[in-house]
Amino acid sequence: MLFVMIDWIRRALPPSGGIFYHYLAMRFSRTLWRDFRAEVDHWLTNWLSNSLTTWSPHAHELIIFGSSAGYSLSTTFLEKFNRVIVVEPDPLARLLLRRRFPQVWWEFTADRNLLAPIPENAPGSASKRALDQLHTFLKRYPDAAVLFSNVLGQLPLEFPHLSDELFASHLIAIRAAVKDRAWASYHDLLSTWAKPKSMAPFELPSGPLDLEAFIRARLEPPPGGASPLEVTDHQTHALSIGEPTACTWWEIAPGRYHLIGFLCSPGPS
Numbered sequence: 001m002l003f004v005m006i007d008w009i010r011r012a013l014p015p016s017g018g019i020f021y022h023y024l025a026m027r028f029s030r031t032l033w034r035d036f037r038a039e040v041d042h043w044l045t046n047w048l049s050n051s052l053t054t055w056s057p058h059a060h061e062l063i064i065f066g067s068s069a070g071y072s073l074s075t076t077f078l079e080k081f082n083r084v085i086v087v088e089p090d091p092l093a094r095l096l097l098r099r100r101f102p103q104v105w106w107e108f109t110a111d112r113n114l115l116a117p118i119p120e121n122a123p124g125s126a127s128k129r130a131l132d133q134l135h136t137f138l139k140r141y142p143d144a145a146v147l148f149s150n151v152l153g154q155l156p157l158e159f160p161h162l163s164d165e166l167f168a169s170h171l172i173a174i175r176a177a178v179k180d181r182a183w184a185s186y187h188d189l190l191s192t193w194a195k196p197k198s199m200a201p202f203e204l205p206s207g208p209l210d211l212e213a214f215i216r217a218r219l220e221p222p223p224g225g226a227s228p229l230e231v232t233d234h235q236t237h238a239l240s241i242g243e244p245t246a247c248t249w250w251e252i253a254p255g256r257y258h259l260i261g262f263l264c265s266p267g268p269s
């Protein structure tokens with residue numbers, strides 16, 4: 001029993017999400033997060049209406065990776081599905097999700113390795129094995145749409161051993177794994193304590209991200225111009241592979257800003 005409890009607590013304290021994230025949600029989801037949540041909801045509604053007219057309109061199944069307790073998801077959106085399959089390692093998140101949306105038919109898996117990149121020092125065949133797990137899982141739900149719910153930008157925290165190049169190729173492989181279905185991802189691109197010059201949504205052009213130019217164009221310089229601005233790159237720009245990315249700022253806690261990118265596909269017609 002003790003071991004079960006320790007494992008439960010360990011999983012509720014992962015480097016991404018976890019108890020601190022639930023605290024922030026409790027504190028700010030109705031205030032600081034309100035506009036961001038409305039933007040996510042609007043974007044998901046558009047994605048869904050485009051997807052359902054072109055792809056598998058009878059399926060009505062959704063797989064969510066990294067749901068947490070669904071703080072950025074709405075009942076109206078979730079109720080559109082007959083079944084929602086959730087991949088979420090945090091046990092507290094799964095408990096709260098069920099409580100927050102009792103009307104949804106949930107199915108859970110806690111397996112964080114479905115999105116796991118290549119194990120440390122692994123040979124090429126291990127990389128293939130890691131992705132094979134994801135393919136096998138997806139095959140169990142051939143008609144389900146897939147939502148990466150603000151999770152892909154957390155993976156560098158979860159799996160810090162990866163080089164930028166390996167992580168980029170892993171993201172491209174994840175994108176390839178869902179290419180034949182409707183899929184969507186909103187994810188951290190950058191995060192910073194620097195204040196954005198404008199909170200209005202904008203589009204990042206295709207092509208490599210020039211971080212220096214971005215900082216000059218989009219962030220307020222530090223008072224007195226003293227120390228350089230600290231910006232964390234969540235390494236997810238590779239997921240855009242050559243297409244522009246719709247972006248918005250999310251103030252997750254007072255003074256802490258995340259740049260969130262939105263990508264989606266309605267699936268093959």
Ligand SMILES: C[S@@+](CC[C@H](N)C(=O)[O-])C[C@H]1O[C@@H](n2cnc3c(N)ncnc32)[C@H](O)[C@@H]1O
Binds near residue numbers: 014068070088089151
């Ligand atoms: C920033 S939170 C997501 C926010 C959430 N979508 C919402 O609506 O509030 C990131 C979530 O991803 C989960 N997560 C982290 N690594 C994961 C993995 N490898 N597979 C699936 N979920 C993961 C964390 O437990 C956490 O709940």
